[in-house]
Amino acid sequence: MIRWGIIGLGNIASRFAKSLSYTNEGKLYAIASKTKEKRDAFHNKYNCEKVYEDYDQLLNDNEIDAVYIALPHGSHKYWSIEALRRKKAVLCEKPVGLNAEEMKEIKTEALLNNTFFMEAMKTRFIPLVHEIKEIIKNNEIGEIVAIEANFCNHVENINPGSYLLDKKQGGALLDVGIYPLSFVMDMIDSEVNEVNSYMDINESEVDAYFKATITFKNGVIGTVEGAIDRNKERTAIIKGTKGFIEIPIYNRPSMVTVNIDGNQPYTIEKEIEFDDMYAEIQEVHNSLRDSKLQSDCLPLDESIRVMEVLDRIRINAGQK
Template identity: 80%
Template structure:
């Protein structure tokens, strides 16, 4: 049985704890938060063995095998590295850090400590994503020409002081942009050659909207959008020379529509197993059982690769 600790007890941590409860290989053993109300509420709901107000106390608990880090973005690198130094396997919520350099530091520590690390980019592990990649591999829609994905929300209840409004760690690109970016890069077997992007900055000084056009070395064009100030139907479209694939709610898909140029079309539906976080937890359990230091589906280098492009989007952005 893999015993988990959770550092940071926001809404995403609650979803993780619920997903973890569906597994047979792992259990929630300990939680840590600096906020008493959160600790009390979480314990009452999930009834774990240990409750800590100090993160180091949790990391020093020798009973814990793995740690889920659900803190604000700017704290991901520091506590991932501390957990690795305490020989705890780490599943760190996305984005894995603020930039590629932070992920490179995490990779170094994972190797030095011979300890497992994975970014919690849940989309990569959902079964239907693997089905889509098989469709592409089988050339059913021909050569890919374009791919589009967006993640646009109108977040109206951002509290003053929220990390989303922090100039260092806030904004749409870091919070939601990693979803379409990681999805597009997962689907295209090529490196990004050129990036063109623009951002809109809100009164708090963070990007409330961005759009980026990625040109891959093989000629494929990827277009991604993200927002925290507007809504848009969340979907991905992969266009090829023989047809296209539509993926509604691509970040946790349960349906795919394949439209072929000969006017044939078909639909594939696969319900999520329990929920959208279960598959990534199962991946961690499988990797730990096989004594792996990283996942083949989302390696340390792959997280660096995605963050490199995110850095380039930020660097090349024309500001409105």
């Protein structure tokens, strides 16, 4: 049985705890938060064995095998490294850090400490995403020429102290833009040749909207878009020389429509097992069972590859 600790007790941590309860291989053992109200409410709901008010105390607990880091983006690198140094397997919420250099530091520590690390990019592990990749691999829609994905959401009544408005760690690109970017990078196995990007900067001096065009060396054009100040139907479209694939709610898809030139479109439906976080937790459990230091579906270098493009989007839009 893999005993988990959770660092940070926001909404995403509650979703993780619920997903973990569906598994047979893991259980919630300990939680840590600096806020007493959050600790008390979380313990009452999930009835874990240990409750800590200090993150270091949790990491020093020898009974813990793995930790889920659910803190704001700017704290991901520091606490991931602290956990790895204490030989705790780590599942860290997306984005894995603020930039590619932070992920490179995490990789160094994971390998140095011979300890598992994975970014919690849940989309990579949802079964239907693997089927989409098989359709592409089998050349059903021909050679891929373009792919586009967006994650635009109007977040209302943002607390002035929220990390979303923090110049260091806030904005659309880091918070929601990582979804379409990671999806596009997952579908296209090619180096990136060129990145062109644009951002709208709001009064808090963070990007409220961004759009980027990514040109891969194999000729595929990727378009990604994200926002925290406007809504747009969330979808991804993969265009090939013989047709296209349409994926509603691509970040947690349960349905995909395949359109092949000259044929009737067909739909594939596959319900997500339990919820959209369950599969990524199972990936950690399976990897630890097999004594792997990284996931086959989302290895350390892939997280670096995605973050390198994210850096280029930011820089090319005139942001540091």
